[in-house]
Amino acid sequence: MSFLLSVLIFILIITTLSGGVLVFTRLLTPKGQIKLNINNSQKIFSVNRGETLLNLLYSNSIFIPSGCGGKGSCGLCKVKIISGEKTPHPHEQEFLSASDMKNGVRLSCQMKLFADTSVEISKDFLDAKLRIAVLEKTTMVTGDIREIIFSLPEPLYFNCGQYIQVLIPGDDQDKNFRAYSIASPSEETLRFALNVKLIQGGMGSTYLHSLKEGEQIQFTGPYGEWMVDASETTDLLLVGGGVGMAPMRSIVQTVLSTNPRKKVTFFFGGCTLNDLLFRDDFERLASEYKNFTYICAVSDELKECTERKGFIHKAISDEYSPPSSDCQVFLCGPPVMIDAVNDVLIDKGIEEKDIFYDKF
């Protein structure tokens, strides 16, 4: 009898506690709709409270960049908050520069809206639409990187170095995007190439690797603020590692064909010889164009060949001397590489404002 009573009292305690939480949740969660005002009342949406800004934008067909599907790990989904909660969460700050913080820029995927909010979004993003491309050809170029060529029904105008966002089909449809840099030159507007590295268990890369000829993808873009200076006297230094090759290829091909007197130096690093993708192409270009230099380095195995050994930032430190005139630097690759190269370049006296990078 007293045993049964004990169990009963226990159940009573637990139900009281959960009931309490339920009541509090009911009382304290704000309900109803709030207003999301975009670009000074250009568009106004009435939306549910408590959703993230990124989701709200996507469900209203505004496709701002987001490389990680809202996990807060890519830092691409920045939005300027005009009115509303401007203070970023501590974990957002890793991706925000000092001027971002001053101007109220936040990561939209980490910001839940509880009150009326006004934001400012660049016009390019406002116009971005979901577009279609058809797979034309897909080939493996190294052990884990695949070159995929898509053809387009309508032309895509982009600057070399920009990227697109591919929609990854899955459970929550219109939310999962992954960023991929365009690897083909920008004069080609009716088709483009991507170089995609297969990541074990990765949603986006597995999807793209499994696509067959004739299948369609949906994407938005182009995005990215890289702008190669058109002037002939501004030297160009490109540094890539791994799949960081993709935007560099686009830049090299575009610049060499449109600006044949601009000096271009391209450093590329990999772990093994197999990682030095498109090496033959670049060596051929280097012998064809006097203004183009190509230097590659491998960090791991290296016995029988004459290649440079070591990390790419070592190679730059040893072999690159910055020009006396203007120069522009683009870096693309794994974060460790970017940090190391950045330090070397600053040491060599290149100004931080001339260095642009994308961490993959």
Add this chain to the structure above:
Amino acid sequence: MEHSPVLILIAAVLTNNIVFSGFLGMCSFIALSRRIDTAVGMGFAVTFVSTFTTALNWLIYHYVLKHGALSGVSFLDGVNLEPFTMIVFIAVIASFVQVVELIIQRISHSLYQALGIFLPLITVNCAILGVSLFMVIRGYGFISSVAFGFGSGLGWMLAIVLMAGLRRKMRFSKIPPGLEGIGITMITTGILAMIFMVFNGMVRIN
């Protein structure tokens, strides 16, 4: 021997550090020790929750759960809720954390930024439950329990902030592949734990 609350507080921070001597609360300890500012935020949240939940759990244990606590009421004589202690503690901690999160979110955005976002991570933190269970096993009075809860939280904060500092330095070290990330963090925690054993001679609460 009965220790004074002040002694218990100091011991909970140094000699009986919940991370280094109990190895409790490891999952959030490892996950959030990458940056010092997040570590500090999480440390404050743990301290806050462990202080208040020990107090709550002490009251519930001594006035409801303890064998014979309800014997004042005649028809409840013989009821024994002690076997349910752990489950009730878990439920109390989880409800407390949820309600506090809701309240903070409602009343102050800046407090929510500093503390609130860490609260959901604490709901199932074993360090917090451990503190409540130790307080029962060691038979602390109310004041001692609160001191113990507060001290354990501070100890956890000390541990995670130390670790965040070390991990920041380690970013530039060459770590053998396979040990990067969690592996090297566990090893470093072990070494830190040994260092903390030095405090053992000062005071010991068992």
